[in-house]
Amino acid sequence: MNVAERDLLDVNQLINLFDVEKLAAERMTPMAYEYVASGAADEFTLRWNRQALDSIKLNTRVLVDVSRIDTRVSLFGLDLAYPILVAPTAYHRTMHPEGELATARGAGAAEALYVVSSFTNTPLSEIASVATQPLWFQLYVSDDREQTKALVQEAEAQGCRALCVTVDTPVAGVRNRQQRVNFAMPEGIRTPHMADAFALTKSLTWKDVDWLQSFAKIPILLKGILNSDDAELAIQAGVSGIIVSNHGGRNLDTVPATIEALPRIAERVNKRVPVLMDGGIRRGTDVVKAIALGANAVLVGKPICFGLACGGADGVAKVLTILRTELELAMALTGKATLTDIDQSVIWR
Ligand SMILES: Cc1cc2nc3c(=O)[nH]c(=O)nc-3n(C[C@H](O)[C@H](O)[C@H](O)COP(=O)(O)O)c2cc1C
Numbered sequence: 580m581n582v583a584e585r586d587l588l589d590v591n592q593l594i595n596l597f598d599v600e601k602l603a604a605e606r607m608t609p610m611a612y613e614y615v616a617s618g619a620a621d622e623f624t625l626r627w628n629r630q631a632l633d634s635i636k637l638n639t640r641v642l643v644d645v646s647r648i649d650t651r652v653s654l655f656g657l658d659l660a661y662p663i664l665v666a667p668t669a670y671h672r673t674m675h676p677e678g679e680l681a682t683a684r685g686a687g688a689a690e691a692l693y694v695v696s697s698f699t700n701t702p703l704s705e706i707a708s709v710a711t712q713p714l715w716f717q718l719y720v721s722d723d724r725e726q727t728k729a730l731v732q733e734a735e736a737q738g739c740r741a742l743c744v745t746v747d748t749p750v751a752g753v754r755n756r757q758q759r760v761n762f763a764m765p766e767g768i769r770t771p772h773m774a775d776a777f778a779l780t781k782s783l784t785w786k787d788v789d790w791l792q793s794f795a796k797i798p799i800l801l802k803g804i805l806n807s808d809d810a811e812l813a814i815q816a817g818v819s820g821i822i823v824s825n826h827g828g829r830n831l832d833t834v835p836a837t838i839e840a841l842p843r844i845a846e847r848v849n850k851r852v853p854v855l856m857d858g859g860i861r862r863g864t865d866v867v868k869a870i871a872l873g874a875n876a877v878l879v880g881k882p883i884c885f886g887l888a889c890g891g892a893d894g895v896a897k898v899l900t901i902l903r904t905e906l907e908l909a910m911a912l913t914g915k916a917t918l919t920d921i922d923q924s925v926i927w928r
């Protein structure tokens with residue numbers, strides 16, 4: 580049996596996103612698994628992201644015509660089939676030999692937008708050449724601002740439709756589980772767009788946001804906002820969108836779950852720009868909850884990595900298709916035929 584056949588066999592057995600992680604744990608090197616699965620320090624935030632979503636109850640309406648469920652959403656002029664994006668995650672060749680190429684193919688097959696990390700193991704030009712759905716680019720600003728400017732221009736040249744500037748990582752968090760396995764790039768795997776994690780700048784400020792906007796030709800979103808005052812500053816700075824994120828619990832431990840931070844940020848933003856959210860989204864009902872509490876769309880990180888590890892492009896597509904299908908079922912069962920119908924009334928108070 581070749582790798583592709585084995586991947587497919589396994590992918591067909593996956594029923595939900597928790598199955599995907601279980602199989603991935605068997606399939607990945609311990610180093611790669613720990614890198615993906617772990618959170619910072621004592622992993623309170625990592626757990627809270629899930630617990631907070633689980634603890635929200637849904638309020639249903641019956642006798643609503645749900646024969647046509649419409650999950651479409653428009654973001655910055657892009658029409659997406661459903662409001663679930665592939666979050667930017669680093670180092671995909673540590674998870675599957677085809678790395679980011681498989682991720683792009685899987686996202687394409689599942690009609691999902693893929694946000695490509697600055698820390699790819701594959702040149703962006705190659706990823707763009709296999710992508711069949713829009714790409715966005717996640718930008719890490721490095722100490723060398725000329726390198727950063729060249730990277731933005733490369734992302735634009737490769738057709739990326741927006742930039743997600745990550746603002747929650749002046750340093751990576753206390754990642755004890757990564758330390759225990761001495762996480763490092765395996766021999767022969769490179770990061771063509773970033774020297775290494777030490778190149779990240781610690782001096783990123785609102786001035787850099789102005790600077791990026793002075794030459795970027797595509798919309799800029801700030802990824803990693805948890806504080807509504809920062810959301811306000813982001814809007815004053817003129818950014819096009821906000822991503823509420825705690826980096827999947829990987830940076831500062833004991834910050835709140837993103838679903839807890841989302842409502843106050845959404846309230847402050849008051850629809851002036853789109854608000855996206857990530858962290859712990861594993862079920863279609865989680866997507867409904869995020870939209871009800873003010874998100875225009877969500878992103879998923881770890882499940883995509885695990886899907887990739889289980890079955891390359893097919894695994895990525897499977898994760899997205901499971902989540903999309905669950906979202907459609909959750910909408911039908913709550914009596915919400917379109918995303919705009921999903922408001923706070925769907926949350927049980
Ligand atoms: C393995 C891994 C690598 C990540 N790499 C990046 C990255 O390069 N840039 C970035 O902005 N966020 C990165 N993140 C954070 C994700 O974009 C996202 O915020 C987070 O994974 C969402 O939470 P979830 O994994 O619970 O879905 C990474 C997350 C994981 C799990």
Ligand SMILES: CC(C)CC(=O)C(=O)O
Pocket residue numbers: 669698748751776826829
């Ligand atoms: C190189 C790392 C800082 C990439 C990242 O964002 C992560 O591992 O969470």
